[in-house]
Amino acid sequence: MKREPHRNILIATDGSDNTLRAISCGIEFAKLSGATVYALYVVNKSSTISETWTLGKEMIYEVMRKDGEKAVSKVKKLGEASGVEVKEVVLDGYPSSEIIDFAEDNNIDLIVIGTFGKSGIEKFLIGSVAEKVVRGSKVPVMVVRGSGQS
Numbered sequence: 001m002k003r004e005p006h007r008n009i010l011i012a013t014d015g016s017d018n019t020l021r022a023i024s025c026g027i028e029f030a031k032l033s034g035a036t037v038y039a040l041y042v043v044n045k046s047s048t049i050s051e052t053w054t055l056g057k058e059m060i061y062e063v064m065r066k067d068g069e070k071a072v073s074k075v076k077k078l079g080e081a082s083g084v085e086v087k088e089v090v091l092d093g094y095p096s097s098e099i100i101d102f103a104e105d106n107n108i109d110l111i112v113i114g115t116f117g118k119s120g121i122e123k124f125l126i127g128s129v130a131e132k133v134v135r136g137s138k139v140p141v142m143v144v145r146g147s148g149q150s
Contacts, residue, residue, distance in 0.1 A: 017146070039071075100139075
């Protein structure tokens with residue numbers, strides 16, 4: 001059985017240095033297979049900005065949105081340096097759900113996601129985006145550890 005090469009690769013980023021290895025792996029995979037990369041950042045405004053909080057809410061959201069735009073722009077620059085086409089996507093919502101839905105709705109062949117550096121009690125309280133994506137996705141997922149993790 002001959003398997004078609006990956007044509008559309010989704011690289012999920014949170015803008016942190018922990019995702020740099022995942023970005024590099026995803027871009028290398030895309031370069032080898034001739035795939036298009038979708039760099040995806042999800043503004044998780046529901047967990048960061050309280051629904052009852054009104055003062056400065058729009059300003060905080062705008063800062064978060066700009067962080068997302070910077071994060072996907074960084075992926076685009078790294079991709080272009082390797083000759084890979086990168087499309088930038090910034091969405092609002094719950095990160096794991098948005099990643100899974102985007103992949104399924106946009107004919108993505110592979111999701112590449114880094115572990116976002118959360119560990120111990122922080123992981124327990126927040127939950128791992130990568131773990132939720134692995135558990136919930138119908139699309140294959142490649143999880144890449146951040147450089148500072150054991």
